[in-house]
Amino acid sequence: ADGNDLYTHIRPLDAVRGGPRFAFVGADGHPIVVDTASGSLTSVTEETSLTDFGGEVGSLALLRDGLGVIGFDPDRLDLAVRVASGSVVVERHTGDHVVVARTITGIEFGEYVTGENRPRTEVPLPSSLEVIAGVGVFIQPDAGGTYEVTGGGLVRVSSHDVVTTNGTRRLERRQGATGIENWIVDADGRAWVLDGFDVGGDVAMSPDGQWLYLSRGTALDDVPILYGVESGEIVTLDSRKDGLRAVWSPDSDFLAGLDLERECLWMDFVNGLTGCVSMNRLSIPADPDSSLVVY
Structure with a gap:
């Protein structure tokens, strides 16, 4: 339906570790939280200052709206905070947090500590800036x-283009003698070629580094799959994410994304099971500024 086109701008932004819960922010600027275990919905409608979090980031979840960033504690859904305008706070795979903000001439970044004004570094706008939930920028x-x-600054991860990473294991795109090659590289330097897969679409590595989501599947067929990096196992998915970025659950058990054909929040589990939460049931506004976060 034509109305489905309105969902194409809904995007994941950031994630924190916890249970299987999802949060949206819609046209009114307020997060809506759905607990997939209980089916309960909570709308966050109040804003307070950062000091209400007692100086601890805790399990802060962050959602971008048209005015900047709204943050809230999943265990205190009655409290929401306006973090900053135009800034994004991201939890890294090391457990600390960084803040990134666009400027007129580039981006500035630095360590994020609640209630403290830490120094930031500005660099020219890069050709690519990627936020990976729970991993880093x-x-x-x-x-x-x-x-x-x-x-503390920029740390060089690789001399090649990194397609996706969990912070310790990464998928790289390298220029080989016969063309572009895709390599899996571990933190200890162990590396091997990933042959026969199409990494030109949406690609996401699970937080534990054991699975790759490939929206275009193998080089022989255009079917979305989950690929076991070490096991070689392939789980064929019957739900395409329609160009929307898929998000892994922090425990690496399932992949979540918006299925426009079914009009639902679709979950593909690594054990082959699937789950669906109706978008209509959630009554989520189909707004271009909407975001999706899984934590």
């Missing part, structure tokens, strides 16, 4: 290579 400058944004 990565940039690819025009000169090539991939760098991770940390509180």
Whole structure:
């Protein structure tokens, strides 16, 4: 239906570790939280200052709206905070947090500690800036290579383009003698070629590094799959994410995304099971500024 086109801008932004819960922010700017275990819905409608979190980031979840970022504690859904305008706070795979903000000439970043004004570093706008939920922020400058944004500065991850990573294991795109090659690289330097797969679409590595989501599947057929990085197992998915970025659950048990044909929040589990939460049941506004977060 034509109305489904309105969902195409709904996007994941950030995630924190916890249970199987999802949060949306819609046209009114207020997060709506759904607990998939209990089926309960909660609308966050109040805003307070950051000091109400007692100086601890805790399990802060973050959603971007048209005015900046709204943060809330999943265990205290009656409290929501306006973090900053135009800024994004991201939890890294190391457990600390970084804040990233766009400026007129580029981006600025630094360590994020609640209630403290930490110094920031500004760099020119990179050719690519990627936020990976619970992993970190990565940039690819025009000169090539991939760098991770940390509180202390930019750290070079690879001399190649990193397609996706969980913070310790990564999928790289390299220029080989016969064309582009895809490599899996571990933190200890162990590396091997990933042959026969199409990584040109949406690709996401699970937090534990054991699974890759490939929206275009193998080189022989255009079917979305989950691929076991070490086991070689392939789980064929019957739900395409329609160009919307898929989000892994923090425990790596399932992949979540919006299925426009079914009009639902679709979950593909690594054990082959599936689940669906109706978008109509959630009454989520189909707004271009809406975001999706799983935590």
